[in-house]
Every structure is written in structure tokens, then in C-alpha cells.
Amino acid sequence: MSANTDELFGIYVHWPFCAAKCPYCDFNSHVHRGAFDEADFVQAYERELAHFAALTPGRTVQSVFFGGGTPSLMEPRSVEAILSAIARHWLVDPRAEITLEANPTSVEANRFRGYRAAGVNRVSLGVQALRDQPLAELGRRHTVDEAIAAVRLAQSIFDRTSFDLIYARPGQTLEDWEHELTEGLWLARDHISLYQLTIEEGTRYFDLHRAGKLRMPDEDLSADFYELTQELTAKIGMPAYEISNHARRGQESRHNLLYWRYGEYVGVGPGAHGRLLINNQRHATATEKLPFEWHKRVGAYGHGMIVDDVLTWEEQGDEFLVMGLRLREGIDPKRFSRLSGRQISSQQISELRGYGFVETLPNGNIRVTDRGWPVLDAVVADLAA
Ligand SMILES: C[S@@+](CC[C@H](N)C(=O)[O-])C[C@H]1O[C@@H](n2cnc3c(N)ncnc32)[C@H](O)[C@@H]1O
Numbered sequence: 001m002s003a004n005t006d007e008l009f010g011i012y013v014h015w016p017f018c019a020a021k022c023p024y025c026d027f028n029s030h031v032h033r034g035a036f037d038e039a040d041f042v043q044a045y046e047r048e049l050a051h052f053a054a055l056t057p058g059r060t061v062q063s064v065f066f067g068g069g070t071p072s073l074m075e076p077r078s079v080e081a082i083l084s085a086i087a088r089h090w091l092v093d094p095r096a097e098i099t100l101e102a103n104p105t106s107v108e109a110n111r112f113r114g115y116r117a118a119g120v121n122r123v124s125l126g127v128q129a130l131r132d133q134p135l136a137e138l139g140r141r142h143t144v145d146e147a148i149a150a151v152r153l154a155q156s157i158f159d160r161t162s163f164d165l166i167y168a169r170p171g172q173t174l175e176d177w178e179h180e181l182t183e184g185l186w187l188a189r190d191h192i193s194l195y196q197l198t199i200e201e202g203t204r205y206f207d208l209h210r211a212g213k214l215r216m217p218d219e220d221l222s223a224d225f226y227e228l229t230q231e232l233t234a235k236i237g238m239p240a241y242e243i244s245n246h247a248r249r250g251q252e253s254r255h256n257l258l259y260w261r262y263g264e265y266v267g268v269g270p271g272a273h274g275r276l277l278i279n280n281q282r283h284a285t286a287t288e289k290l291p292f293e294w295h296k297r298v299g300a301y302g303h304g305m306i307v308d309d310v311l312t313w314e315e316q317g318d319e320f321l322v323m324g325l326r327l328r329e330g331i332d333p334k335r336f337s338r339l340s341g342r343q344i345s346s347q348q349i350s351e352l353r354g355y356g357f358v359e360t361l362p363n364g365n366i367r368v369t370d371r372g373w374p375v376l377d378a379v380v381a382d383l384a385a
């Protein structure tokens, strides 16, 4: 699979339910109370897949990603039904990466073998912290011991695993993080995602922050957290291949690479986004976010799509830069020209190079340097101008 091509194709399946809403999270996740017919919901996914398959004939699926919400609340037979539907509609590469996002409680860990049997070959666990007090503050329903047990179990069942940690948390010191991350890196096998806590509008953390009740690191300390994270991960051979994602060589998440390399993907389930290539035009799709509204729409129309926009050349170029410049491998300026019908200004490049924010690699790709990563948004805006 070559980098930066138009031939990457994957499927994102959004499962929108969670056992509880974490106070920092603004993902499309809903706590569902009362009776719920999972099999009936799964049928709606099958119908929506059929709709998107008709729009994308002849593709070969290279990755599937069950994200959420909390897909590990799904019964393994639901995962299997969705994977079977995918295999009925498209060719699936025998080496396809099939990832499922899981929460590390013991209840969910009990389903891991079932997911493996259903065809999942990679699990990504939301560990978030390796300290009990912060886990409780983050509203998590698992302890450190439970999380470690879930990671170890996942590692014994799946060839490929990853887990997420959130750092730069309220009150966390650099020293705390150094110890915690060191422990995390002992536990990690080949991939780890390390996210700086962001305060998202509409979350409980947003209100607490506004009320002055969260002690967040200032800009300098955030930069120090980031630098320390890069140092420790590089030292053990898991450098960043994207701002928040670290892997041993060859163990990068292929599905996430597909997004950042601006490939083609179908998004099914409530609030899922897609990018489809239809008649040489790139369509941005999105489905209804509310689970039961989405379900109703699928019943009525065969899909829950409420957005289907054809992207202009300019929009494609902008998206390509926003996504691709997050990657260590950088972007191919020739592909930018093909997508956007314009060139990146060589004057902009040399100015940014002068500041040490970007560099040109031997293969001609342009990438953001360590120095440029903290000001990535500004670099993207300059290059897109
Ligand atoms: C879809 S979410 C969570 C998957 C799963 N439901 C879980 O909680 O374990 C994917 C990841 O985004 C990260 N995340 C979510 N909200 C965040 C925030 N406000 N700041 C930083 N990271 C966040 C968490 O690490 C989380 O595991």
C-alpha cells in the first residue's frame, strides 16, 4: 500500500452508546436507558452499508474501524453481522485491519474472544490514566488494575493492540506524567495514543473550566508535556507518526493513516462522517447524530445521511493539508496540486523553512518539524493561503 494515494478505502462504523458520559468527552455518545433491541439496530447498519455500497462499487476494503461511543458494549454477534454485511458488499483484503475500540472494564474484556472470532484483529483500549484518583475524576468506570488486566488480556488474544492515555490533566505535574508514561510504555506493545486533554465546548469540563475549577497547564507547561512525551516515546522506539499517535515501525493504525492520507471511507451509524469518490468528485457525507432519529431515517430511506456535499477543489486542498500535515511522513505537494488545482507557494515554504517550522524530505514531501508541531494550525493556514 503506497502512501498518499487515492486508492485507500476503509469503513468506519460508529456505535454511539456508552454506559456513562465522561465529563471531558464531546464525541457523539449517548447513554441509553431502558429496553433496546440491539439486533434491530444492527439491521439498520446492514441497510445503511448496502446504501453506501451501491455508491462505491468495486472497491477493496483495507480497513474497518468500530469506533464510538463504546463499541465494546456490542455483542460479538452484532460485530460479526456487520462484518459479514461488509464482506457481502465489497471485496475485503485478506490482510485488512479490523479494529474495535474498547473500554477496559472486566465486563467488556469478557467479550474480547468473541470479537476475535467475529474477525476483529486489532483492539484499541481507552485506558486514559494509570492512576486511580485521576481515573475517578475523569468519570471512568474502571480502575488501574482492571485496565492493566484488560490490556494484557487483549495482548494475549489479538496480534495488534493499542491503548489511549490522556495527559496534561488538571493538577498533573511533569514528573507525575514522566512516571505514568514510563509505566504506560512498559505495558504498550506496538502502538499507543497519547492525547493532551482538550476542553471541549458542551462538556461538563467546559463548565468547570469556565468556573475556574480546573487547574489546567499553561501554554509553556503544555509544550513541556508534549516535548517530554516525544522524548520518552522516541527513546523506546515508538516515535510519533502523527501528533498523538506512536507506533513501532509497521504497526501504525492503517485506518487512521487512511484519514490522514486523505483516502476514501464510508461512515455508517449515527453521526458518522465519510469521504466518497463518486464520478471523480469527492463527497463529504455525514449521518444523523441522534441514534433513534438515525434509526428512523434508515427505516424510511435506507440510510441516515443528512449531509452529502461535493467538495470544491479548494476545500479538498485545505482538507488534504489539515489531515496530511499531522503526519511525520508529511504531504506530497504534487498530490496537493492534483486535488486542489493550485500549487503551494514556494515563497511560503521557504519562509516557513526559514523559521524552522517545515522541512522538505528527500522524496519531495513537505513535513512539519518538531519546532513547527506546536504551531501546526498556523503552518497549515500559511500553506493553504
Ligand atoms: C471515541 S473516544 C473513546 C473510546 C472509548 N469509548 C473509551 O472511552 O475508552 C477515543 C479517545 O479520545 C480521547 N479523548 C476523548 N475526549 C478527549 C478530550 N477531551 N481530550 C483528550 N482526549 C480525549 C480518549 O483518549 C479516548 O479514548
Ligand code: SF4
Binding pocket: 017, 018, 019, 020, 021, 022, 025, 026, 027, 029, 068, 069, 070, 103, 126
Ligand atoms: S470517552 Fe468513551 S466512554 Fe467516555 S463518553 Fe466518550 S466515548 Fe463514551
